[in-house]
Amino acid sequence: xxxxxxxxxxxxxxxxxxxxxxxxxxxxxxxxxxxxxxxxxxxxxxxxxxxxxxxxxxxxxxxxxxxxxxxxxxxxxxxxxxxxxxxxxxxxxxxxxxxxxxxxxxxxxxxxxxxxxxxxxxxxxxxxxxxxxxxxxxxxxxxxxxxxxxxxxxxxxxxxxxxxxxxxxxxxxxxxxxxxxxxxxxxxxxxxxxxxxxxxxxxxxxxxxxxxxxxxxxxxxxxxxxxxxxxxxxxxxxxxxxxxxxxxxxxxxxxxxxxxxxxxxxxxxxxxxxxxxxxxxxxxxxxx
Amino acid sequence: xxxxxxxxxxxxxxxxxxxxxxxxxxxxxxxxxxxxxxxxxxxxxxxxxxxxxxxxxxxxxxxxxxxxxxxxxxxxxxxxxxxxxxxxxxxxxxxxxxxxxxxxxxxxxxxxxxxxxxxxxxxxxxxxxxxxxxxxxxxxxxxxxxxxxxxxxxxxxxxxxxxxxxxxxxxxxxxxxxxxxxxxxxxxxxxxxxxxxxxxxxxxxxxxxxxxxxxxxxxxxxxxxxxxxxxxxxxxxxxxxxxxxxxxxxxxxxxxxxxxxxxxxxxxxxxxxxxxxxxxxxxxxxxxxxxxxxxxxxxxxxxxxxxxxxxxxxxx
Numbered sequence: 001x002x003x004x005x006x007x008x009x010x011x012x013x014x015x016x017x018x019x020x021x022x023x024x025x026x027x028x029x030x031x032x033x034x035x036x037x038x039x040x041x042x043x044x045x046x047x048x049x050x051x052x053x054x055x056x057x058x059x060x061x062x063x064x065x066x067x068x069x070x071x072x073x074x075x076x077x078x079x080x081x082x083x084x085x086x087x088x089x090x091x092x093x094x095x096x097x098x099x100x101x102x103x104x105x106x107x108x109x110x111x112x113x114x115x116x117x118x119x120x121x122x123x124x125x126x127x128x129x130x131x132x133x134x135x136x137x138x139x140x141x142x143x144x145x146x147x148x149x150x151x152x153x154x155x156x157x158x159x160x161x162x163x164x165x166x167x168x169x170x171x172x173x174x175x176x177x178x179x180x181x182x183x184x185x186x187x188x189x190x191x192x193x194x195x196x197x198x199x200x201x202x203x204x205x206x207x208x209x210x211x212x213x214x215x216x217x218x219x220x221x222x223x224x225x226x227x228x229x230x231x232x233x234x235x236x237x238x239x240x241x242x243x244x245x246x247x248x249x250x251x252x253x254x255x256x257x258x259x260x261x262x263x264x265x266x267x268x269x270x271x272x273x274x275x276x277x278x279x280x281x282x283x284x285x286x287x288x
Numbered sequence: 289x290x291x292x293x294x295x296x297x298x299x300x301x302x303x304x305x306x307x308x309x310x311x312x313x314x315x316x317x318x319x320x321x322x323x324x325x326x327x328x329x330x331x332x333x334x335x336x337x338x339x340x341x342x343x344x345x346x347x348x349x350x351x352x353x354x355x356x357x358x359x360x361x362x363x364x365x366x367x368x369x370x371x372x373x374x375x376x377x378x379x380x381x382x383x384x385x386x387x388x389x390x391x392x393x394x395x396x397x398x399x400x401x402x403x404x405x406x407x408x409x410x411x412x413x414x415x416x417x418x419x420x421x422x423x424x425x426x427x428x429x430x431x432x433x434x435x436x437x438x439x440x441x442x443x444x445x446x447x448x449x450x451x452x453x454x455x456x457x458x459x460x461x462x463x464x465x466x467x468x469x470x471x472x473x474x475x476x477x478x479x480x481x482x483x484x485x486x487x488x489x490x491x492x493x494x495x496x497x498x499x500x501x502x503x504x505x506x507x508x509x510x511x512x513x514x515x516x517x518x519x520x521x522x523x524x525x526x527x528x529x530x531x532x533x534x535x536x537x538x539x540x541x542x543x544x545x546x547x548x549x550x551x552x553x554x555x556x557x558x559x560x561x562x563x564x565x566x567x568x569x570x571x572x573x574x575x576x577x578x579x580x581x582x583x584x585x586x587x588x589x590x591x592x593x594x595x596x597x598x599x600x601x602x603x604x
Contacts, residue, residue, distance in 0.1 A: 106566035
């Protein structure tokens, strides 16, 4: 039973990790916590749907188009809103990111209707018993794709000059600028990358949840995962996502499924209050 | 002095004349604007003036609506007593929530208040025996001095005076030491603390007043809608109240009224575009926060200044 719960929760955990990674990228790089990120996840899944229903594409071409479109969206968000607001107050930037999410959600509600849409699984959703544990190929595909993407990202940050430029700009904007990194380009790249990640997470998670305009609420789970991991470390985000998946699955199975979401939110508040630096982050001292 | 009495006189005359001049539907709209303005006024105090972002307003509104309805149906407490009682309770909850601001601010505060709203909404949905669960519950009508007030035309006589009274109260408090302390905290917490202000107490008090105002507004809204649907007290609704505050103008109580009037009246003009309403509101919020972050209320004085300046130039 426990093994089964752990295997099932890894699916949710992998998706939370992807979303948390997007949050952390944007926050670490540009200093904005993007409150509309969950809605971008939802919008990404709808982009595939729009490609299939409106343009009549099949699944894979629609997915490629959706990823390209979301890259464009990321560039638009940065150029249209975050760049002009770079010197605005924190309050204004928080509200702007909330507003961006609301615009995406209401756009989808107005044009695609408020009802849920069916969304195809990547592999068959029927369970196969392996050594006493039921494995679902579709869920394994989600875990596989998530970890594949996470691996690619780590390779990029560790081995390529572009990844190193992003890390440099995240750590110290002025220093990175002095050694020749175009910081504004790096920010643009971060927004594009994070938007593509959001769409990917949306495509993976849409068949598990029902695809409706309110699916963006999954963003809060991503926040929780990111905060568990400390909100500034990429490894932390991945660990936070997986631990959140397990943490909410255990009481969900053993006590009551209604408790599942409440537990996520309570973890969010508790971690913020008790360990704002996350489970593994170092304490940052704010200077006056 | 005479001018002030004249304004009061005109105000009272307008209040008494309105029921004879407008149809019941319009009086209902006035009540809706007034109740929403109270909710948004809470947000003006805590976010606009004290600078603490709060996404808990929908939870306060929900508690203010559910509390009296449950007290009245299960315990037989009359609504006129249950509403202020519950509002005081929600104010106390707001004070406790405000204690969080000792440790957190900015993004983290937004996240924590967001999670608070989500938890409150989930507890409405999952406490079926008391709250009716996901289906919601009806609100009993308000009985006052043996008269049952059920429609907008009758509730008008309760809601409008309550709103005006609370607005005057809040305005006066904000012009006192309390309001100046909040402004000081918004501009620099460190400086305010160095001047000897107990910053945490003021921030918690701002949260408490936003809870109290949100709960009163929520109770009045529930009397108008006569039904409580837990779907209406989520994070989305908190953002909706924030949108009203931003569009109206977050730094003055007047902004709460202007924003509420706009958001309640726009659907009337866009009746054939009902499904686009949410998009229109979201775009308004985005447009205002990027281009006019101080809202409509701040545009009035600037317009007057600009016109008088033009006038002077022309005369010269």
